[in-house]
Amino acid sequence: MLRRLVAGIASAAAAMSLATPIASASPVTWEQCPASVIRDEARCGRVTAPMHREDPAGEQISVGFITLPARGAKKGTIFYNPGGPGGSNYATMGGPVFEFPRELRENYDIVGVEPRGLEGSTPVDCDVEAAANAPVTEQLSSGGALTRRVCGPAYATSLTTDNNASDWDAVRVGLGLPSIDIIGLSYGTVLGSRYATLYPEHTGKVVLDSGLPPEQFWGSILVEQVPRYLSNLYTFFGWAANNDDTYHLGDTPLKVYNAWAQKIFAESGTTPTVAPPPAQPGDMDPAFIPLNNAVAPHKALADNFFNQAVHGGNQSTSPTLGLSRILMPQSWAWAYLASMLSGYTPTPGIEELQGPDEAQKLAMQSQLMQGLMICNENLSGTDPSRIPAFYWNSFVSGDIFWLAANSVASGVSCNGAQPVVDAIPLDGSRLAYRPLEIQGTDDPQTPYHLYGPLAKRMNSQVVTVDGYNHGWIGFGYPAIDKLVVDYFRTGQATTDHITIGLPTAALAHNSVESLAAQRG
Numbered sequence: 001m002l003r004r005l006v007a008g009i010a011s012a013a014a015a016m017s018l019a020t021p022i023a024s025a026s027p028v029t030w031e032q033c034p035a036s037v038i039r040d041e042a043r044c045g046r047v048t049a050p051m052h053r054e055d056p057a058g059e060q061i062s063v064g065f066i067t068l069p070a071r072g073a074k075k076g077t078i079f080y081n082p083g084g085p086g087g088s089n090y091a092t093m094g095g096p097v098f099e100f101p102r103e104l105r106e107n108y109d110i111v112g113v114e115p116r117g118l119e120g121s122t123p124v125d126c127d128v129e130a131a132a133n134a135p136v137t138e139q140l141s142s143g144g145a146l147t148r149r150v151c152g153p154a155y156a157t158s159l160t161t162d163n164n165a166s167d168w169d170a171v172r173v174g175l176g177l178p179s180i181d182i183i184g185l186s187y188g189t190v191l192g193s194r195y196a197t198l199y200p201e202h203t204g205k206v207v208l209d210s211g212l213p214p215e216q217f218w219g220s221i222l223v224e225q226v227p228r229y230l231s232n233l234y235t236f237f238g239w240a241a242n243n244d245d246t247y248h249l250g251d252t253p254l255k256v257y258n259a260w261a262q263k264i265f266a267e268s269g270t271t272p273t274v275a276p277p278p279a280q281p282g283d284m285d286p287a288f289i290p291l292n293n294a295v296a297p298h299k300a301l302a303d304n305f306f307n308q309a310v311h312g313g314n315q316s317t318s319p320t321l322g323l324s325r326i327l328m329p330q331s332w333a334w335a336y337l338a339s340m341l342s343g344y345t346p347t348p349g350i351e352e353l354q355g356p357d358e359a360q361k362l363a364m365q366s367q368l369m370q371g372l373m374i375c376n377e378n379l380s381g382t383d384p385s386r387i388p389a390f391y392w393n394s395f396v397s398g399d400i401f402w403l404a405a406n407s408v409a410s411g412v413s414c415n416g417a418q419p420v421v422d423a424i425p426l427d428g429s430r431l432a433y434r435p436l437e438i439q440g441t442d443d444p445q446t447p448y449h450l451y452g453p454l455a456k457r458m459n460s461q462v463v464t465v466d467g468y469n470h471g472w473i474g475f476g477y478p479a480i481d482k483l484v485v486d487y488f489r490t491g492q493a494t495t496d497h498i499t500i501g502l503p504t505a506a507l508a509h510n511s512v513e514s515l516a517a518q519r520g
Contacts, residue, residue, distance in 0.1 A: 026060075028174045033066065034120065036362070037094030043067045044090075046121075049170035051158050061155075063167045064120035066093050068100070068110045075107040076204065078181045079168055079195075081188030082112070083210075083471070085159075086370035088362070089113065090120050098474045101481035104488065108181070113171050117159050117369030119362055121167070124159070126151040126368050144375045145416025151372060157420045159373040161214070165195040172202060181488065183207040185471045186446055190214050193426045193435070193458050200430035205488055208437040208460060209473050210446040213453035214424035219409035220380035221450075226405050228444035232328040232468055234277050235442070235502075240338045243505035247342045253277040259341055263320045267347075269313020272321060273304045273399045304397055316398035319347055325400055329445050329470035336508040345508050375414035377421055382411030428458035433491040435460045438472050438480070440500075445470040461493040467500030 026048040033044035045067070048060040066089050082092040089112025092098050100110060114120030127150040131139070138146055148156045168191075172180055181204040184192030189211035196203040212221060237253035237260070244251040249259045257276045264272050308314060315321055320340070327333045339345040354360050390406035393399045407413040428435055437460035439451040448464075455462050463483060465472055472480045479498045486494045 026170060026174050028171075033094065034090055035358070036088070036091045037066060038096060039068065039094050041068060041071075042094050043069065045174075047170050047174035049116075049167045051155065051163070053162050053166035061116060061122040061158075063116065063122070063170055064090075064114040065171050066090055066112045066114070068093060068105065070105070070107055070109050072106040074109060076179075076181050077109040077111060077175070077177055078104065078183055079172075079192075080110055080112050080182075081115075081184045081191050083184075083186030083188045084366070084370055085115065085187045085373045086118070086366040087115070087185075087187070088118055088120065088366065089115075091362075099476065100474055101485050103481075103485040108488075111171065111175070111180075113164075113168050115164055115369070116167055117365075117372065119365050122155070123365055124151045124156060124368055124372060142416035143412060144414035147368070147371060148375070148417045151368060156372045157376060159369060160376055160421055161191055161194050161424050162198070162421070164191050165198050168195050169199055169202070178202065179204050181205045181207075183209065183473060183484075185209045185473070186212065189437075189446075189454060190217075190424060190426070193428070193454065194424055196431055196435070196458070197425060197427045203431055205433045205491060206428075206431065206435035206458070207473065207484060207487065208435050208454065208458065210440060210443055210471055211437050211451050211454040211460075212446045213450055214377070214426070215379055215453070216450065217377050217379045217424075218374045219378060219382060219405070219411075221446075222405035223409050224447050224450065225444055226401055228442070228447050229325065229328050229401055230274065232331070232442060232444050233274065233324060235468060236324075236328065236334050236337070237277055239334065239502050240341070243338070246505040246507065247338045247344075249338065249341055252280045252282045254279050254283045256341075260320065260324070263341060263347075264315060264318040265307070267320055268315050268318040268398075270307035270315050270398075271300065271303045272315050272318075273300050273397050274401070275300045301397070308396070308398075314398040316400050317350065319350060319353055321400060322353065323348075329443065329468075330475075331468035331503050332475055334503055335506040338505075339508040371413065374408060375417040376419060377424065378408065378414055378419050379421070379423065380409075382414070383409050384411060386410035387412060426454065426457040428460070431459075436484070436487045436493050437462045438465060438483075439463070440465045440467050440469055440472065442466075442468040443470045461496075463493055463496055463498060465498045465500055468502065469500070472500075 028045045028047055030043065030045045033042050044064065046062055046064040049063045050056045051059040051061050080093065082089060093112045116122060117124045131146055131150045134146055179202045182192040182196065189208040192206055192208065196206050234253065237256040240247050240249050240256045241251050241253050249256045254277055261271055304315060323337060327337050336345065340347050386406045387410045390410045390412050393403045393406055435458045437455050439448055439462060441448050441464060469475065473484055477500055483494060
């Protein structure tokens with residue numbers, strides 16, 4: 001139950017506006033980077049930091065970080081956060097896919113502080129066995145409290161944005177930096193903005209990549225995401241159909257959907273609950289669904305239930321379905337999914353997706369940390385009317401698109417664990433430079449219509465990107481790279497609109513990493 005509650009999450013009162021000083025500067029201890037860091041130039045270290053920002057002389061924790069040193073003449077230091085909460089900087093900055101713009105790598109040290117709760121810093125230490133052996137009534141009615149208890153409530157409740165910002169400042173002090181620049185992705189936009197709010201005198205330029213309002217943490221955000229995920233999925237079907245000469249999956253969105261649904265059926269023994277796209281004149285006798293799309297959503301649900309009853313399958317066991325959800329916010333990687341559906345690229349099995357034991361351990365650590373932090377800062381309230389949908393998703397339909405949203409929004413995943421903060425105040429009025437905020441029109445994870453409150457509070461210069469990604473910096477888009485480099489040079493946004501559009505068709509040889517290599 002603990003795994004089910006935290007895996008479905010796909011993750012103090014307002015502090016004073018002036019920074020609370022660190023009691024004493026902890027020197028950096030340099031160390032060998034973990035195995036997840038494959039970049040030869042990376043350096044890794046750690047400092048100690050207060051467990052609670054408001055008690056700098058109290059109990060201390062360990063905070064790890066990774067640095068990519070400037071390759072040329074250094075102009076400054078950028079602190080980066082990849083989002084989540086629960087995203088690992090070791091895996092992101094030290095991995096094979098993500099690349100900062102060349103000019104930033106040339107002139108800036110880039111530092112990624114590993115969030116507290118993960119293995120790279122002081123990890124949360126959860127007694128999963130105790131949770132599994134707890135009474136079923138406790139697991140079902142007080143799952144949040146149970147998780148917090150078996151993970152050590154004193155440390156578990158310290159997993160907050162304010163304390164993460166304090167960890168950043170401990171690293172800044174340890175490195176002897178008078179100020180830092182910031183790039184934050186997704187949740188990192190809130191963490192970066194909170195750091196800038198608490199420590200404006202130590203903040204230079206700020207880039208907010210795909211921002212979201214903290215008052216919608218977390219249930220409301222997750223519910224808002226689902227229709228956008230599905231919209232991107234339907235766009236993917238249409239994109240693959242328009243590139244039928246490359247993928248040979250069919251020349252209409254419905255034909256591509258059928259190829260996708262057949263593969264999910266072959267892998268799981270049941271059909272997906274995602275409704276088919278509307279039929280077009282070129283569609284004749286689809287394999288699974290009627291041409292009358294008005295009844296298709298209901299039939300998709302009925303077919304899913306019938307096939308489960310007959311074959312004992314569950315769509316959540318399909319690697320294709322899992323990868324479809326993972327890749328929908330990264331349109332540059334859609335070619336991998338299309339290559340896999342066409343048979344050009346092998347489909348990884350569940351064991352391959354999970355990775356070796358060490359990778360599974362790190363993933364579980366991230367899920368636990370994310371689940372705890374979501375409960376600590378679940379500011380948007382809960383809707384108990386979603387409880388039946390959560391249990392249906394979780395135990396019957398296996399609908400992975402709705403599972404996380406219904407888990408958090410219903411209150412099930414955080415039952416008994418009330419938020420430990422009541423707000424995350426943000427204010428960019430004391431910054432020397434107005435932040436640059438980049439928002440995608442078809443980003444399913446930070447829906448475009450929600451960007452306004454963050455932009456207003458931080459007085460951001462907003463650039464709209466027509467495109468289907470979650471996150472724009474570091475994914476090989478020259479126009480975005482130029483925008484960010486120009487901002488770091490001048491403090492000004494050089495445009496307010498960029499069009500990226502749909503990706504170019506390509507064949508991924510064997511992995512997302514191979515596709516990233518083709519991307520250049």
